[in-house]
Amino acid sequence: MASVSCISGRDELNFIHLCNPHLEKMQEDILYHFALGTGTHDLPALFGDVKFVCVGGSPSRMKAFITYIAGELGLGSPGSEHPNICAGTDRYAMYKVGPVLSVSHGMGIPSISIMLHELIKLLHHAKCSNVTIIRIGTSGGIGLEPGSVVITRKSVDATFKPQFEQVILGKSVIRSTDLDEQLAKELMQCSKEINEFNTVIGNTMCTLDFYEGQGRLDGAICLYTKEEKLQYLREAFESGVRNIEMESSVFAAMCNLSGVKGKVATLLKL
Amino acid sequence: MASVSCISGRDELNFIHLCNPHLEKMQEDILYHFALGTGTHDLPALFGDVKFVCVGGSPSRMKAFITYIAGELGLGSPGSEHPNICAGTDRYAMYKVGPVLSVSHGMGIPSISIMLHELIKLLHHAKCSNVTIIRIGTSGGIGLEPGSVVITRKSVDATFKPQFEQVILGKSVIRSTDLDEQLAKELMQCSKEINEFNTVIGNTMCTLDFYEGQGRLDGAICLYTKEEKLQYLREAFESGVRNIEMESSVFAAMCNLSGVKGKVATLLKL
Numbered sequence: 001m002a003s004v005s006c007i008s009g010r011d012e013l014n015f016i017h018l019c020n021p022h023l024e025k026m027q028e029d030i031l032y033h034f035a036l037g038t039g040t041h042d043l044p045a046l047f048g049d050v051k052f053v054c055v056g057g058s059p060s061r062m063k064a065f066i067t068y069i070a071g072e073l074g075l076g077s078p079g080s081e082h083p084n085i086c087a088g089t090d091r092y093a094m095y096k097v098g099p100v101l102s103v104s105h106g107m108g109i110p111s112i113s114i115m116l117h118e119l120i121k122l123l124h125h126a127k128c129s130n131v132t133i134i135r136i137g138t139s140g141g142i143g144l145e146p147g148s149v150v151i152t153r154k155s156v157d158a159t160f161k162p163q164f165e166q167v168i169l170g171k172s173v174i175r176s177t178d179l180d181e182q183l184a185k186e187l188m189q190c191s192k193e194i195n196e197f198n199t200v201i202g203n204t205m206c207t208l209d210f211y212e213g214q215g216r217l218d219g220a221i222c223l224y225t226k227e228e229k230l231q232y233l234r235e236a237f238e239s240g241v242r243n244i245e246m247e248s249s250v251f252a253a254m255c256n257l258s259g260v261k262g263k264v265a266t267l268l269k270l
Numbered sequence: 271m272a273s274v275s276c277i278s279g280r281d282e283l284n285f286i287h288l289c290n291p292h293l294e295k296m297q298e299d300i301l302y303h304f305a306l307g308t309g310t311h312d313l314p315a316l317f318g319d320v321k322f323v324c325v326g327g328s329p330s331r332m333k334a335f336i337t338y339i340a341g342e343l344g345l346g347s348p349g350s351e352h353p354n355i356c357a358g359t360d361r362y363a364m365y366k367v368g369p370v371l372s373v374s375h376g377m378g379i380p381s382i383s384i385m386l387h388e389l390i391k392l393l394h395h396a397k398c399s400n401v402t403i404i405r406i407g408t409s410g411g412i413g414l415e416p417g418s419v420v421i422t423r424k425s426v427d428a429t430f431k432p433q434f435e436q437v438i439l440g441k442s443v444i445r446s447t448d449l450d451e452q453l454a455k456e457l458m459q460c461s462k463e464i465n466e467f468n469t470v471i472g473n474t475m476c477t478l479d480f481y482e483g484q485g486r487l488d489g490a491i492c493l494y495t496k497e498e499k500l501q502y503l504r505e506a507f508e509s510g511v512r513n514i515e516m517e518s519s520v521f522a523a524m525c526n527l528s529g530v531k532g533k534v535a536t537l538l539k540l
Contacts, residue, residue, distance in 0.1 A: 019490070019492070019493065022487040057361075090328050090329050091327075109380060110377060110478050111380070111381050114481070159440050169502040170428045209380060209436065209438075210383065212439075217290075218290075218293065220528060221524065222289070222293075224439055232439040258491070
């Protein structure tokens with residue numbers, strides 16, 4: 001079915017690659033779920049200086065993050081409000097300070113996937129180069145103390161395979177979920193210097209479901225025993241899984257295809 | 271793996287059934303993503319009179335809906351604000367007027383699934399009976415005028431099968447996506463009486479992805495041709511599909527398992 005080819009990889013300036021030849025023929029590109037577009041917004045002027053994008057599930061956390069990072073970078077006056085760039089929609093929230101963009105993505109693979117399609121197009125239209133995207137969030141952990149941080153080595157599916165299955169026009173396509181290894185080492189080094197959190201590099205399991213998919217016993221539906229749950233989590237741990245969340249696989253697959261440095265770091269829930 | 275059985279179906283008063291024997295042993299049930307719980311809230315007092323739950327993706331639309339329905343039912347003073355019952359979290363928004371609850375669910379199967387697990391438990395704890403849940407939303411259409419309404423006969427997957435595949439503890443489980451037929455007829459009759467919309471009963475395709483999963487040509491990644499896209503949509507139409515969205519399959523599967531009358535009605539996007 002792949003009768004249109006995708007020339008991925010990076011050039012010297014590491015611009016964002018769109019694996020979609022149809023876009024060249026479009027006069028205008030509307031980023032529906034951001035309420036932004038090439039016909040209505042000067043994207044290079046608004047976003048051309050972006051070098052780091054941090055994405056996470058909750059809009060209020062991403063707002064809190066931009067306030068924190070503004071303080072750390074000494075940009076903007078303390079207490080100043082950072083406007084929501086996507087105020088025209090309630091699908092996602094987006095904040096910017098200097099070279100850092102902070103975007104919410106909701107919960108689950110389909111929700112983050114819509115956001116990433118439009119984010120990657122936004123960064124391309126804005127002519128951004130050398131962009132790093134980091135997913136920050138909370139997750140459940142396996143065999144680690146609450147409050148630990150997991151930097152994802154590989155994102156694996158519910159059978160512990162490092163792959164993302166995408167259904168395209170009714171057919172299953174398997175994509176790689178490798179993440180940037182150098183970036184993992186850099187983040188680990190940062191964590192050592194800060195010395196505030198127990199930080200490990202491990203595999204992250206990405207599921208399509210929060211309750212039954214992650215072996216919880218307290219959903220509205222649960223047809224397995226506690227022993228079956230524990231056996232599954234033991235197998236996950238033995239395969240190298242250290243935490244479980246719901247977005248990392250498609251995040252890794254889409255970063256790979258678009259030539260973006262991508263990384264996932266999650267804080268285990270208390 | 272199903273070593274714990276689920277006794278589904280309804281008793282005379284049609285209470286909500288929880289297919290989870292573990293819940294009986296829990297002293298407190300925290301509905302994390304609603305910021306509600308049995309230990310902190312008097313759920314029967316707050317929600318015991320609920321008979322209809324309308325769910326949809328966008329929080330602002332679900333707020334607009336409760337204002338509309340309050341006017342239609344003559345409940346509450348015009349212009350009065352309806353507080354967000356889930357103000358303690360930004361995951362979902364919830365509004366109530368009389369017997370009607372209006373809840374947002376975000377985008378995609380994983381996001382609505384978390385909401386439905388907690389909604390079904392909430393209705394159970396509140397001792398609600400004879401509850402009808404209707405998903406209202408927008409979707410893409412096939413072979414219909416924009417602005418039409420599709421009442422879902424069956425929710426089908428990306429290969430046009432009326433089923434929902436759920437991965438539980440790493441194993442695939444197939445669940446039925448049948449929806450209440452009588453309710454479809456009643457909604458169709460209402461539509462005829464209102465006579466404002468072109469309304470059809472048809473199959474709804476539920477995908478895990480908005481761009482590549484639904485054959486769009488304007489995502490950041492698109493490796494198929496326009497002809498391949500059109501061929502796929504033709505096959506979908508011929509199988510009875512009239513619209514495409516991202517939540518109906520798990521909605522139908524979970525309503526079935528919990529003994530709730532469920533229905534999906536979607537307005538085709540303009």
